[in-house]
Amino acid sequence: MEIVSCPSGDIRKGDYIIIRDIALNRSLVVQVMNVGYANIPGILEDILRESSLENIEGRENDFLGIQAFADIIKDAKILRCKIRRAIIKGRLSHDISWTPSRSTSQLVTITDKAFLKLIGTPTTHAITLGTTKEGEDVNINLSTIDGKLNIITGKKGTGKSHLSKLLVSNLVRKGGICVVFDVNGEYINIGYDENNEKTQLYDKIHVITPGKNFQVTLQYTGLGVFLRIISSVLDLPENSAWEIRRIWLKLMDNQALTLTNLREAIDHVTNNYVRDALIRRFDSLMSTGLFTDNPRISATLEEYFYKAKKGGGLIINLKGLPSSFRQIIVEFMLSKMSTLLNNWIIRALFLFAEEAHLYLRKTYWEDIVTRMRHLGIFSTFITNQPDSISESIYRQADNIFLFNFTNENDLSTVSKATMVDVETVNVITKELPPRHCLVLGKVTNDFPLIVEVKPLKAKVMGQTRLFFSTIQPIGAQ
Amino acid sequence: MEVHEFDTMIPTDLVNIGNQSLTRTYTHTFPSRHLNMQLLRTFESEPLSPSRIAEQFVETLRLDGAGNEVSVYGLDTSNIDLGETEQGILCAIRGCVVWRDTKEYQYSRHGPFIFHITEQNKQYLFDSLRQTCFNQHESIEAPPLENMGDHIRNILERWLQKQLCESCQNSLLLWDGSLMSPSVNRPITPLMTLLNIARRERNVILAFSKKTSLTAMGHRMNTLVNDKDVPCLLDIDNIIQLQYGKRLRFLGKVYIAKFSRGTLSFRLDLDRRLSQCEGRFAAEDLLRSDLIVNSYPESLRLAHILSRFSAGEVIAMKRYITLHHSLRIVPQPDVRQILFGPYGGA
Numbered sequence: 001m002e003i004v005s006c007p008s009g010d011i012r013k014g015d016y017i018i019i020r021d022i023a024l025n026r027s028l029v030v031q032v033m034n035v036g037y038a039n040i041p042g043i044l045e046d047i048l049r050e051s052s053l054e055n056i057e058g059r060e061n062d063f064l065g066i067q068a069f070a071d072i073i074k075d076a077k078i079l080r081c082k083i084r085r086a087i088i089k090g091r092l093s094h095d096i097s098w099t100p101s102r103s104t105s106q107l108v109t110i111t112d113k114a115f116l117k118l119i120g121t122p123t124t125h126a127i128t129l130g131t132t133k134e135g136e137d138v139n140i141n142l143s144t145i146d147g148k149l150n151i152i153t154g155k156k157g158t159g160k161s162h163l164s165k166l167l168v169s170n171l172v173r174k175g176g177i178c179v180v181f182d183v184n185g186e187y188i189n190i191g192y193d194e195n196n197e198k199t200q201l202y203d204k205i206h207v208i209t210p211g212k213n214f215q216v217t218l219q220y221t222g223l224g225v226f227l228r229i230i231s232s233v234l235d236l237p238e239n240s241a242w243e244i245r246r247i248w249l250k251l252m253d254n255q256a257l258t259l260t261n262l263r264e265a266i267d268h269v270t271n272n273y274v275r276d277a278l279i280r281r282f283d284s285l286m287s288t289g290l291f292t293d294n295p296r297i298s299a300t301l302e303e304y305f306y307k308a309k310k311g312g313g314l315i316i317n318l319k320g321l322p323s324s325f326r327q328i329i330v331e332f333m334l335s336k337m338s339t340l341l342n343n344w345i346i347r348a349l350f351l352f353a354e355e356a357h358l359y360l361r362k363t364y365w366e367d368i369v370t371r372m373r374h375l376g377i378f379s380t381f382i383t384n385q386p387d388s389i390s391e392s393i394y395r396q397a398d399n400i401f402l403f404n405f406t407n408e409n410d411l412s413t414v415s416k417a418t419m420v421d422v423e424t425v426n427v428i429t430k431e432l433p434p435r436h437c438l439v440l441g442k443v444t445n446d447f448p449l450i451v452e453v454k455p456l457k458a459k460v461m462g463q464t465r466l467f468f469s470t471i472q473p474i475g476a477q
Numbered sequence: 478m479e480v481h482e483f484d485t486m487i488p489t490d491l492v493n494i495g496n497q498s499l500t501r502t503y504t505h506t507f508p509s510r511h512l513n514m515q516l517l518r519t520f521e522s523e524p525l526s527p528s529r530i531a532e533q534f535v536e537t538l539r540l541d542g543a544g545n546e547v548s549v550y551g552l553d554t555s556n557i558d559l560g561e562t563e564q565g566i567l568c569a570i571r572g573c574v575v576w577r578d579t580k581e582y583q584y585s586r587h588g589p590f591i592f593h594i595t596e597q598n599k600q601y602l603f604d605s606l607r608q609t610c611f612n613q614h615e616s617i618e619a620p621p622l623e624n625m626g627d628h629i630r631n632i633l634e635r636w637l638q639k640q641l642c643e644s645c646q647n648s649l650l651l652w653d654g655s656l657m658s659p660s661v662n663r664p665i666t667p668l669m670t671l672l673n674i675a676r677r678e679r680n681v682i683l684a685f686s687k688k689t690s691l692t693a694m695g696h697r698m699n700t701l702v703n704d705k706d707v708p709c710l711l712d713i714d715n716i717i718q719l720q721y722g723k724r725l726r727f728l729g730k731v732y733i734a735k736f737s738r739g740t741l742s743f744r745l746d747l748d749r750r751l752s753q754c755e756g757r758f759a760a761e762d763l764l765r766s767d768l769i770v771n772s773y774p775e776s777l778r779l780a781h782i783l784s785r786f787s788a789g790e791v792i793a794m795k796r797y798i799t800l801h802h803s804l805r806i807v808p809q810p811d812v813r814q815i816l817f818g819p820y821g822g823a
Contacts, residue, residue, distance in 0.1 A: 040786045040788070040789060040792065041788045042788020042789050042791075043788070043789050045787050045788070046787045046788075046789045046790075049782060049787065052782075053584075053779070053782070053783065056575075056581075056582045056583065056584060056779065057581070057582075057584075058583060058584035058585065058586060058783075059585045060586050060587070060590070061584075061585065061586060061587045061591070062586075062588070062589070063588075064492070064589065064590070064591065064797060065797075066589050066790065066793050066794055067793075068788050068790075069793035069794070069796050069797050070787075070790050070793035072793070073789050073792050073793050073796070074789055107742055129673070159482045159714075207568045265680075
């Protein structure tokens with residue numbers, strides 16, 4: 001839908017306008033996709049004439065003030081809009097099959113406050129995501145994240161991790177349990193403010209550094225989790241898996257399941273190939289430092305979840321770990337969490353996976369999304385490589401937070417899979433400034449909305465480290 | 478009074494009269510009058526070739542670069558029909574003076590002034606404007622409604638010309654058009670008055686016609702001049718007097734001006750009281766004092782460009798009228814389009 005706007009006013013891409021057809025007593029809610037100058041006959045002549053005369057000094061005796069009108073007309077804009085919803089009998093409706101009159105319809109610019117009221121943003125059980133262009137708070141209802149699959153994507157340095165931290169801290173404050181796979185150690189100081197002072201969150205944030213403050217016994221790990229790790233992460237062949245299973249059960253029967261005994265039993269495997277395969281996997285597992293035989297230093301996830309039962313964040317610190325270690329740890333965590341959820345030890349949790357492709361296979365995440373969602377793991381993927389998330393995950397996503405993308409391939413990946421049209425993604429996300437995102441999905445009642453993400457009063461760890469950080473940029477005060 | 482102070486001299490009545498026309502309605506009517514617009518007829522005579530005409534009747538005055546640098550003022554006005562209302566027509570006029578000061582051009586633009594002309598108010602408008610601008614109190618029958626825009630523009634033009642004549646000294650005043658009084662359209666008295674004032678202030682009026690209907694024994698004027706004598710003036714006054722003298726009153730001597738090589742030459746009228754030599758000097762002064770492009774003075778070209786209305790300005794004026802005077806422009810059906818569709822031609 002194209003709208004001629006004269007005078008044009010400050011209408012930008014992403015803004016909403018209401019087209020009110022008085023005769024039909026209906027309105028359309030449209031979103032501005034593009035703003036261009038109206039092609040009014042003779043305007044080009046005007047511009048050329050003015051440019052050829054710009055060096056001539058002159059005096060205008062325009063007694064009627066016509067020039068002001070001419071300037072308004074010269075600046076008339078064409079707004080290319082997408083119809084988002086209709087308002088019929090005062091209620092939002094999906095019936096947009098009708099067309100308003102173009103001669104009698106009224107154009108109503110809607111304030112952000114009125115728009116947020118229209119789309120029904122909550123006032124209770126809400127967290128503040130950020131602000132609109134006019135500075136109105138964008139509150140999102142927790143229920144629109146609860147049980148949902150979210151994706152936060154955008155190019156690097158646009159504010160993805162910032163939003164993710166904001167969601168984590170707000171969910172924790174509201175009593176939610178969040179588990180974060182923290183690849184870069186960005187979340188470990190989320191309990192501190194900018195001045196390195198402890199905040200209210202401090203006691204609710206629990207940093208788990210596998211191999212350091214988190215080690216587990218084989219018994220706690222359990223055969224199922226152990227087999228899953230060595231099979232799916234360490235690619236143990238099926239025959240060898242059967243052998244280790246046999247050894248494990250025998251040691252269990254003898255109540256002698258320890259790392260030392262397990263290694264010794266592996267050494268006694270008669271088949272050379274199987275023995276060598278098992279030794280290599282065992283050594284890999286041991287080198288993670290995740291496992292211990294010492295019950296005094298061993299820990300359990302249950303302890304952490306217990307600490308977080310009234311809201312807390314479990315930050316799994318994967319910083320500096322080799323890729324295979326990360327995979328082992330993540331596999332362990334996910335398997336254990338599934339068990340805990342299955343046994344109703346915890347009710348549900350919010351999982352934040354930053355750059356998930358670095359520690360789990362793409363196909364595995366699809367499995368998590370479909371399977372664990374029913375268990376109560378509600379994932380949020382954060383990535384600057386949109387093609388690292390498979391199309392099927394995009395299609396299942398309930399909410400997408402899109403930050404700036406300029407790369408055509410990235411845009412094409414995102415736009416193919418998102419719940420809104422290609423044009424919306426292409427036009428808006430290309431021009432989003434840093435810390436601004438296009439929110440798509442349930443959180444905004446399926447109205448694409450540009451939000452400036454709220455500043456986070458926490459110690460920021462995700463900033464890019466600069467070599468010339470002490471040198472003032474040109475023009476800086 | 479300086480040219481750039483014209484705005485203080487614009488009779489506020491011009492604005493007020495326009496506004497009154499947009500707001501008042503008149504109940505009394507005036508009988509309409511039909512003008513015979515066909516003023517000129519082809520001069521019938523034995524055919525002569527352009528070269529023979531040039532030899533026998535035309536004198537070529539070659540111009541050199543010995544002219545003096547003087548002030549040059551170009552003046553032009555324009556009018557446009559904005560549309561029709563149920564009572565009459567809406568038109569706008571605008572005028573512009575451009576002058577060259579220390580090699581740089583400056584301008585003073587006046588208007589637009591908007592008028593709502595109806596059969597009821599056209600006489601009032603015509604009389605009031607003439608009275609305001611020229612202090613002419615006797616009533617002259619107003620022209621037909623469809624020609625009123627041209628006449629109101631002409632009044633503004635004459636008024637601006639008068640201001641120029643009075644406020645400038647020893648200058649060249651470039652007008653668009655001729656120094657001819659061909660019809661009732663152009664009252665003779667104001668033009669004579671203007672020439673008198675110009676003479677008094679030692680100004681020279683040079684009136685350039687972009688188009689002329691005058692011919693030299695059936696031949697177009699630009700066929701009489703060639704590039705070899707450029708820059709030059711062709712004195713064709715005798716032949717023009719011979720052909721049209723009985724029907725038209727020429728207050729200026731008629732020349733053809735060709736100031737630069739190329740296809741273009743223009744009719745130039747110079748005050749009849751100026752001798753041929755003085756006329757040549759004025760042209761040489763112009764060549765020295767103004768930029769000449771395609772034989773046409775730049776200051777006059779700029780005045781023309783600045784006074785013309787663009788499509789955007791027309792829309793702006795319609796918006797102004799709707800907002801301030803609630804006048805509704807009645808859309809007129811395009812009869813040609815309805816009847817002939819795409820085969821209607823231009």
